[in-house]
């Protein structure tokens with residue numbers, strides 16, 4: 276039975292979120308035929324039942340009477356008799372993960388281009404865009420919780436694997452910004468949706484693929500690497516006073532431009548979506564929210580406990596704020612891995628908010644300082660990540676400090692230059708957001724990359740982060 280094949284296969288997939296817990300069963304919630312042929316393509320929404328819990332995933336199911344070698348790695352299993360409506364019928368089909376089949380994946384573009392409805396699955400394109408359906412796809416190497424297909428060097432189609440009911444904030448934001456012809460975003464082309472529990476739910480988004488570009492994290496690390504490679508002595512055997520400004524790969528110009536781009540994106544978000552202000556009594560209550568998250572984090576990662584005093588002191592200053600706080604839609608999980616440097620510009624990706632948070636929280640209005648704080652933390656990460664495992668880490672510490680300080684300052688200068696508002700009165704809130712982000716990172720690293728947990732933890736040991 277197909278359900279049994281899926282149950283044996285899904286637990287081994289990189290994007291499967293319930294690893295480590297046995298799968299009791301898989302059931303098929305919806306099954307839409309997109310192409311009735313050989314190869315054939317079906318879209319499935321499946322429920323995975325584990326220990327009384329249920330999670331939903333989407334699967335693009337390919338069916339072939341004969342499976343070529345290039346698709347063997349994608350095999351789900353041998354499917355019994357199946358007859359496509361108005362299509363081929365066979366006693367035995369090879370069922371496989373169709374994202375890897377470049378003969379089938381053009382159907383996704385084709386259907387978006389034609390605004391098709393197949394069963395409960397709706398394919399849509401944005402008004403005034405032409406979709407080139409002739410391009411061949413490849414699955415992007417860095418497959419994580421989603422699967423991204425790159426078509427030629429033109430489109431990237433991100434398929435959300437684990438489904439939660441609701442419109443994905445990324446789709447909501449980039450379509451609204453594209454409508455305004457906002458700069459610094461990747462042009463959206465189309466999307467796929469269905470209804471889950473009666474709620475329109477995003478299944479996939481297709482947008483411009485930024486070819487010939489690098490993400491900010493890789494670029495920043497190149498700069499840090501260059502700084503750390505500079506000799507400790509000058510040509511006369513004297514200690515060399517190396518600063519981040521001297522490094523050939525100085526990043527401060529890019530950090531400044533990234534700050535400008537960030538301010539511009541915030542400006543566009545404020546124009547495209549409603550804005551509000553948090554009045555003073557509510558501002559005081561923001562500290563309670565920070566504290567609740569801290570308490571949950573300490574319960575999960577006990578190493579945080581020794582830093583609670585430092586963190587609380589920063590949160591306490593939020594209670595003393597005397598000005599209301601403007602709020603708007605923000606990125607929500609802003610860091611160097613979410614920005615790409617193209618030949619001409621910085622582009623911001625992934626307006627999805629923090630993974631793992633409920634949709635309502637990811638869409639909630641917040642202070643743009645939260646994004647600013649996220650990026651400031653990222654400069655700290657970039658500087659410190661390369662210190663791990665180095666025997667000379669202690670002697671490089673001043674360079675790390677200097678690199679982070681230089682790029683953080685350049686980013687802030689760029690943000691203000693680009694029209695972003697940061698007043699001296701904002702410093703307490705900015706620090707609190709930085710603390711809150713570092714607390715989030717400790718939990719994120721403890722769960723996902725335990726060897727990295729020292730990076731955010733070290734932030735609490737330095738005064739003022």
Ligand SMILES: Nc1ncnc2c1ncn2[C@@H]1O[C@H](COP(=O)(O)OP(=O)(O)O)[C@@H](O)[C@H]1O
Nearest residue numbers: 419420421431461483484485486490612624625
């Ligand atoms: N529009 C795009 N153009 C080029 N590369 C992209 C684009 N969108 C994403 N990527 C690449 O895919 C990586 C992961 O994308 P992302 O959407 O941020 O996935 P995740 O949500 O899993 O972090 C990015 O770091 C980037 O390298």
Ligand SMILES: O=P(O)(O)O[C@H]1O[C@H](CO)[C@@H](O[C@H]2O[C@H](CO)[C@@H](O)[C@H](O)[C@H]2O)[C@H](O)[C@H]1O
Nearest residue numbers: 492608610611612629630649652653656716719
């Ligand atoms: O990109 P995602 O939406 O999946 O964000 C999550 O993963 C990020 C790591 O990939 C994590 O970011 C943290 O590590 C980055 C370096 O890998 C660093 O640049 C960020 O500053 C740091 O927060 C992010 O927090 C998490 O939500």
